[in-house]
Amino acid sequence: MESKNQMDRRSFVKKASVTAISFAVGASLWGCSKKEKKESPKAQEASASQPTGHREAMVSQADAMAMVTKFEAAGVMDMGHPGKWKGKEGSHIPRVTLHKGEGAITLFTKHPMSKKHWITAHYLKDQNGNLIGFQLYEGTDPEARHRFEIPKGTTRITAYSHCNKHGDWKAEDTKLG
Numbered sequence: 458m459e460s461k462n463q464m465d466r467r468s469f470v471k472k473a474s475v476t477a478i479s480f481a482v483g484a485s486l487w488g489c490s491k492k493e494k495k496e497s498p499k500a501q502e503a504s505a506s507q508p509t510g511h512r513e514a515m516v517s518q519a520d521a522m523a524m525v526t527k528f529e530a531a532g533v534m535d536m537g538h539p540g541k542w543k544g545k546e547g548s549h550i551p552r553v554t555l556h557k558g559e560g561a562i563t564l565f566t567k568h569p570m571s572k573k574h575w576i577t578a579h580y581l582k583d584q585n586g587n588l589i590g591f592q593l594y595e596g597t598d599p600e601a602r603h604r605f606e607i608p609k610g611t612t613r614i615t616a617y618s619h620c621n622k623h624g625d626w627k628a629e630d631t632k633l634g
């Protein structure tokens with residue numbers, strides 16, 4: 458028999474491990490050149506932190522890619538191809554806001570957030586299909602909104618949003634520059 462303390466600790470560890478994979482991958486940490494990697498730790502910290510209202514931590518690129526593969530294996534819907542979820546386009550396709558001159562964009566999906574039904578992730582691909590940003594959310598987050606730094610040399614992005622009930626959705630490509 459486990460003591461109550463042991464059970465509490467296991468419960469805490471389990472919760473903490475879920476929390477650890479639940480946050481941001483700073484796009485700037487993925488697509489940056491060697492020169493940019495030499496930024497001071499303070500500068501890197503500043504570029505990775507975003508005023509989005511949800512907690513953030515790093516998810517490895519491998520973990521993010523594995524999650525994207527899983528999301529997309531179930532099918533990707535868009536405005537012209539909503540499949541069985543016709544009528545859900547407006548609350549699932551991410552909206553893209555460009556921050557001109559800042560090398561950044563914000564993704565927002567106007568979808569209710571609750572512990573049973575929420576937007577689990579936003580992610581971004583570049584013109585070559587490379588994953589350049591990934592952000593997980595929890596049902597307790599107030600909204601699914603995140604600012605992504607865009608790697609230099611990116612000319613076009615495709616934004617995706619994943620709902621735990623209604624699957625994976627993509628927006629029309631956005632040209633940059």
Ligand SMILES: [Fe+2]
Nearest residue numbers: 620621622623
């Ligand atoms: Fe949904």
